[in-house]
Amino acid sequence: MEFLETTIHLIIARTILHLEEQGHKDIYERFPAVSSITRKVTEESLRTWASAREEEKGRYQRLLSLTGDDRQTDHVIESAVDLCLAVLYIPEFAALLQYYTGVGVTLNLAYQLEGISFPSWDDVHRKLRGLSLICYIDCRKSPVKHTELMLDDRVFAFLLGDDLPGEPLSSLCTVFSHSLPLHPLYAYNELASRASEHLKNSGRLAEPSVRYTMTADRHIEAAPQRPGRLVQFTGSGGRQFLAKHTAKLLGINLVLADLTDWAGMTEDNFFAYSMQLIRETLFQNGGLCLCGLTENCVKSLGIAKAALAKHLILPAVEQGLPLIVCTDTDISVRHLLSRYSHEETISVLMELSPLDYQMRGLVWQGFANQYGISLDIPRCAQRYQLTPSEISRVLSAWQERNGTDEPRRNFHFSKLCYQVVNQESLGITDSNPGRIIYPEVLLNDLKVSPDIRKSLDYVISSVNGTGRIFEDWNLKERYAYGRAVTVLLCGPPGTGKTMSAHAIANALDIPLYQVNLSCIVDKYIGETEKHLEQAFLYAEKTNMVLFFDEADSLFGRRSEVSDAKDKYANTEVSYLLQRIEQYEGIVLMATNLMNNIDPAFLRRIKYVIRFQPPDEAQRLAIWESCLIPELPADQLDLPYLARQFDLSGGTIKNILLNACAISVCENEILNMRHILKAVKAEYLKMDRIIDTSMWGEYAYLIIP
Secondary structure, three states, X not given: OHHHHHHHHHHHHHHHHHHHHOOOOOHHHHOHHHHHHHHOOOXXXXXXXXXXXXXXXXXHHHHHHOOOOOOOEOHHHHHHHHHHHHHHHOHHHHHHHHHHHOOOOEHHHHHHHOOOOOOOHHHHHHHHHHHOOOOEEOXXXXXXXXXXXXXXXXXXXXXXXXXXXXXXXXXXXXXXXXXXXXXXXXXXXXXXXHHHHHHOOOHHHHOOOOOOEEXXXXXXXXXXXXXXXXXXXXXXXXXXXXXXXXXXXXXXXXEEEEHHHHOOOOHHHHHHHHHHHHXXXXXXXXXXXXXXXXXXXXXXXXXXXXXXXXXXXXXXHHOOOOEEEEEOOOOOHHHHHHOOOOOOOEEEEEEEOOOOHHXXXXXXXXXXXXXXXXXXXXXXXXXXXXXXHHHHHHHHHHHHHOOOOOOOHHHHHHHHHHHOOOOHXXXXXXXXXXXXXXXXXXXXXXXXOHHHHHHHHXXXXXXXXXHHHHHHOOHHHOOOOOOOEEEEEEOOOOOXXXXXXXXXXXXXXXXXXXXXXXXXXXXXXXXXXXXXHHHHXXXXXXXXXXXXXXXXXXXXXXXXXXXXXXXXXXXXXXXXXXXXXXOOOEEEEEEOOHHHEOHHHHHHOOEEEEOOOOOHHHHHHHHHHHOOOOOOOOOOOHHHHHHHOOOOHHHHHHHHHHHHHHHHHOOOOOOHHHHHXXXXXXXXXXXXXXXXXXXXXXXXXXXX
């Protein structure tokens, strides 16, 4: 602090001498506190100041070195910085300047202290450009030479040895230290190596280490500054982590700013915070990483992409910083900079492509070892199309649950996997085109024929064996597309199609993603396909069972084109044909109208399971399965009900529920009369013939 104090005392003494030369008298009488300060400037203090140790004045010299295009600080800029420090450190000196100049610290005052009365216009603007990185300057005021210069507390804290960002920047960025431990990069190692090789030629990294030295005439000298280099990471998942590994390979700290946190700023505020961010990166002697840059992010920022490039990306490059920009695929940073004809900027685009089966296995295994979790790695690698960052979040959350031995472990693990997926990143910004169901139905709850049960077992086996079939046996070489497990459940209403879909999902320990037709079908051209794509993308990413109930409404036959309506309806069917061909997940479709399904779908459907109305034995099993122990049903004749009425399983469930409502209404224990009343109501609803013979031995209960 001794070096910095002497620097401040010296600039105050020089300023008072200058004011006295201009004819101002009685300065010490009006501001007695500055009198004691100027008396501290002695020959001894100046000798101590000039011979200060490198660590004492090193940060001060680094600060001055940031203010010039060629990393040289001249006398005027040095005096301007010293004046700003004095105002920040000595409040009475700020009052003195306001009293005698009416404005405070200005570039004009610094010029006067150096004996320059009429600087050139170019020189003024060059110095203001340099000072704008560390000072606040309102360049809209005129003349700019008389604009007030102000330093903030972060600059003073930096000079005193503080390496943490101050407010408000601390809430808008984080600093990663390359000395901190970082778990291994289980994927994209090659990208990290290529990025570090590219960035090590950035202006500030490529130059040999420079010791900033102050000459006899107080001149900071260093080599000219070359522009920085830029790497753009695009794709999804693990980009920030990849940026940290790149910084670690370079041996530099990394300042990370998520631009989604900057939403709602005015352009002026954005410019001010951008300068602070670049300044902080220079203070850290590191690189800068801008994250979350998407079209939606730019819209939320409220500024144009051109302003973002002008106020943040371009200044960072011009300062020679190694810059990493993490974006989605919809923004090209090189294109943003091209309008400024900045040919010196050397940028490369590196895309994080989706992980294949082998890479996913390595990532799952790596994080499982890191968190000490036992996993079925082949199953996870095949089922969950997650990015490395999503896999890390899943296993971190799973470790917190400490639920590795809980019942239905695989089901809860699947639920956790889908919860980490960001719907917005998948393009699902409107109402969700489907709803997630956690089925409770077991395969043993189904009362179906042995052939249907065997077909359902084949479906489940096909899903569980996907990794072995396509990866271990390498059938993926022969099946570049069409790998989806597609199942069509068809038959009359109430025969168990929807229940079977739930049972399949339950047996696989995977949630069911049921497509909401009201959110899918749209009257506007192209919107239906857009919503379907969202549903496929979400189910594919989360590995849920994609379920289309009443599938004939979407998978219907194409017709002859007689008007525009037919043309666009056929387009929707054609889109579905192509999308199912590309899909690699599980698709279940249920329909009551098999004949309405377009024949082209049948080639792409691996399993067609036809449901028939249950026979007497199956109906008895259904009746029995509906009667839980808590239900008072001792008076019911189930063999009679199964024999007498040829009802489907869904209808039987409706009848029992309605009968319970009748018994509650009449305040009686459930009996046959309640059941028969519910049967009669169901027959009337289905418009079926009712005659006296159908009631058999219990006719007396229903016929008056």
